[in-house]
Amino acid sequence: MQPHISSERQSKAMARLDVTETFHRISFPGHLHTQESLSYATGFQFQDSDTLIVTYPKSGTTWMQEALTLVFNKGDSTLAHSMPNWARAPWLEQYYCPEVLRASRGPRIITTHLPYHLLAPALQGSKAKVIYVARNPKDVAVSYYHFHKMANFLPEPGSFKEFLSKFLSGTVHYGSWFDHVKGWTSQARNKLNFFYITYEEMWQDLRGSLERLSTFLQCPLVVEELNSVQQHCTFSAMKENSMVNYTLIPEEIMDHTKGQFMRKGKIGDWRNTFMEEQNRNFDEVFKAEMQDSQLRFVWESPEKLDSEARTVTQNPALHGA
Known part of the structure; x- marks a missing residue:
């Protein structure tokens, strides 16, 4: 059952859509964030038994929330089909989080989109497990653009060209993708109980990713349990699950006539949106921003890379060169 959120607070949130x-x-959407809730997040008292999911928006957050729910429940999908994901793994910086956590039982799963520097003081000395999910920023930009078109609590995105310019400059809500990824992966991974995975790894080898995840969480699964986890956190299964596909959200907040929250779930779909000039410009910005990063990004499947060998030499930044 979803923890109770007072009707007064919900009404105030509805009044803050713009x-x-x-x-x-x-910048953060005021519908879900207040100065009070953001300050609460930065001063949060983590417990050593907590698991924190960290993502930039549209990078696989919902997928990881579902995966953790199922792993911790040994493949039993009862909770995943009876409680919304925001009640199972609330966003730390959103106004309803304290009420949800007060009603929670057992080890807590918490979610955040905050950059590392804002949570570093709260996490200092903590043994909480931190899971960071990264995704090809080109796919992130496209997915985020479509989300802006249906989410009434986000600004009108304008054309994709206009939105992409804001994305690259880091002036969209939640800030710069580059700063977010660099902050968490270059600093946090050496100081925290840290697990890094990409959306693409999960897409290419979901079972192997779940095995790695269960090992990190110290929650071993037998074959039948792993099979169940894998079955229930495929894209097709989640798309049909009202507890994760956001169809429970009222039209006033999320206009489902303008798109689906669970849109495609593919990798490399950015090619259907990016113009050639936009792609070149993106690559230049990526190379400049990520030149000091030690991460090696492999955004495509091995088969795709083999078939596009020439693209790798022309576009080294997005292939980890």
């Missing part, structure tokens, strides 16, 4: 909160020079 509000933008600015916190440490980063």
